[in-house]
Amino acid sequence: MSITKSAFRSLISLSGLLTLLACLPVFGLVWTALQGNNEIWDHLIRFVIPATLIDTFMLLFGVGFLTILIGTGSAWIVTAYQFRGRSILDWALLLPLAVPTYIIAYSYIDILHPIGPVQSLLRDGLGLDMQQLWFPNIRSVWGGIFLLSFVLYPYVYLSTRAMFLMQSASLIEVARSLGLNPNKVLLKVAIPLARPAIAVGTSLVLMETINDIGATEFLGINTLTLSIYSTWINQSDLASAAQIAIFMLMFITFLVLIERLGRQKQRYMNSAQRSRLMPARHITGRKALLLFGLGMIPVVIGFVIPFCHLIVESYKRIQYAGFSDSLLEASVNTLSLASVATFFTILIGFLIVSSARFSQNIWFSRIASLGYAIPGTVLAIGLMLSLGAIDHAIADFLEFKLGISTGLLLLGTSGILIYAYTVRFLAISIGSIESGYNRIHGVLDDAARNLGQNKRGILWRVHFPLLAPAILSAALLVFVDAMKELPATLLLRPINMETLATQLYAEASRGAYEDGAIAALLIVLVGLIPVILLARMGKTNR
Structure with missing residues (x-):
């Protein structure tokens, strides 16, 4: 049975409709911002x-x-040098990816609290009381810079490490033959060649930073994202919140353009390199121990300390009060929402990318991918405004034309939250499936056509089986990201519905840090899954 032209057009039209739905929050945001009060x-x-x-x-x-320093330095250590423990650092440096920003802030606020373990030990050891001991205040902009850098540096580490591995051995050897020591080779040869990769990683770090709402609120940092949230929640002024969100979206667009430019330059430079990889210098003795110690510092600060703290606090909490029913309910809600959102995100991503493959039109996939660049708070406002208007129109039509009073059908339901997750993480699905398609040569399509397969047969009998690993990887990443998403969940969740992320946020906002430890630990444990996957993929690629 051959696929008709009308069916193919339907696939293209469906992809266009799905792309339009992905952009709907932005349309609603712009429209409402234009209606705002000028005085406000x-x-x-x-x-x-x-x-x-x-x-x-x-x-x-x-x-x-700071993430450039940590990420680039760590990438150079594990790429340019061969020493005992390097294989451990290679994957351990990815571990902070498993810790969401709001969890590292939550953990260190508890650890460094005036009555927390660190200051208590210092006072006991020095024989001082609480007023006599001066200790840096972690709840500040500088504290935020420190904590966020040690949990977000892997974005720079991953992209820069890949670029260092691809740099031609001849360039490094020529630099060394000219008398450059390892430090000058790094500064004058390796880093200039890796600038596009550093720009890509840094732009992702900045987007994650500006999207954050939990860590910045815990640490008392008044960012644009927090202003949007407070304008909406505290002042009940959606229009003004939308205006701030538009201002913020312009800045995010600038970061996306930098990231895209970096990727274009990265592809050019990669194609220009020779196949022989950069050689690693063998280091032994104290220098090897020093390199291993330097590499472990970000791992210890960004993962080991908060992870161990969460284990201890979770054990204490379970010993004292057990595993509460509210936590069990939040876990079920989290798993359910993340599972349904993952299904729709992968399905929509597959349809959009597949239509782009057959039509040779990449615009749908590019436009639909913009959701990842939209902070969760901005996305939540856009959805509230656009779907709210649709919701009211449907309710009014049913009530006045048919006499049926339905109330709001979308707002205040789990459906709008799943919609938000799908729009937010559609870029992950599209990017992973596009990468899978790049490995499927057009010759396979031609061979399938010669064997009598139509486009539908090629899609399901050739493409889908070959895309299975990419789809599985994308599903895993989307699931974990949906589990730990806080800003959109906080603003769009139904009344009296909690997820692990929102329950942790609520407990930390009340100052009951010990009560949120179990939720935080569960999020981190699930977050380890994609980190393990990334580490295995890295080894396979090398």
């Missing part, structure tokens, strides 16, 4: 945005600078 906007411009901009740019600059 003037107030925001004069008194709210300047202060938040200062904190936001300080945080972004500090996190960007």
Whole structure:
């Protein structure tokens, strides 16, 4: 049975409709921002945005600078040198990826609290009371820069490590033959060649930083994202929140353009390199121990300390109160929402990319991928506005035309949350499936056609089996990201519905850090799954 032209057009039309639905929050955001009160906007411009901009740019600059140092330095250590323990560092440096930003803030606030373990031990050891001991305040912009950098540096590490591995051995050997020591080789040869990869990783770090709402609120940092949240929740002013969100979206667009430019340059440079990889220098003795110690510092700060703290606090909590019913309910809600969202995200991504493959039109996939660049808070406002208008229109039509009172059908339900997850993480699905398609040569399509297969047969009998690993990887990443998503979940969840992320946020907001330890530990344990997958993929690729 051959697939007809009308069926093929239907696939293209469906992809276009799905892309339009993915962009719906942005349309709603722009429309509402244009309807906002100018007087309120003037107030925001004069008194709210300047202060938040200062904190936001300080945080972004500090996190960007420190993640470049940590990520690039770690990538160079495990690429340029061969020493005992390097194979451990190779995958251990990815472990902080399993710790969401709000969990590392949550953990260190508890650890470094005036009555926490660190300050208590210092006071006991030095014989001082609470007023006599001075200790840096982690709840500050500088504390945020420190903590976020040690949990987000793997984005820079991954992209830069890949670029270092691809750098031609001849370039490094020529530099060494000219008398450059290893430090000068790094600064004058390796880093200039790796700048596109560093830019890609740093732009992802900055997008994650500006999307954060939990860590910044815990640490008392007044960012643009937090201003959007407070304007909406505390002042009940959606239009003003939308105006701040548009301002923020413009900045995010700028970061996306930098990331895209970096990828284009990276592809060019990769194609220009010779196949022989950069050689690693063999190091032994104290230097090897020093390199291993330097490499382990970000792992210990970004993963080991918070993870061990969560285990201890979770054990104490379970010993004292057991595994509460509310936590069990939050776990079920989290798993259910993440599973359903993963199914739709993968299905929609597969349809969009497959239609692009057959039509040679990549615009749908590119436009639909923009959701990942939209912070969760901005996305939540856009969905609330656009779906709210649709919801009210449907309810009014049913009530006045048919006499049926349904109330709101979309807002305040799990459906809008699944919609938000799908839009937010569709880029992961599309990117992974596109990567899988890049490995399927067009010759296979031609061979299948010669054997009598139509486009539908090629799609399901050739493409889908070959795409299975990419689809599985994408599903895993989407599932974990949906589990730990906080901003959109916090704003769009139904009343009296909690997930692990929102329950942790609620407990930390009340100052009951020990009560949120189990939820935090469960999120981290699930977050380890994609980290293990990334480590295995890295070994396979090398």
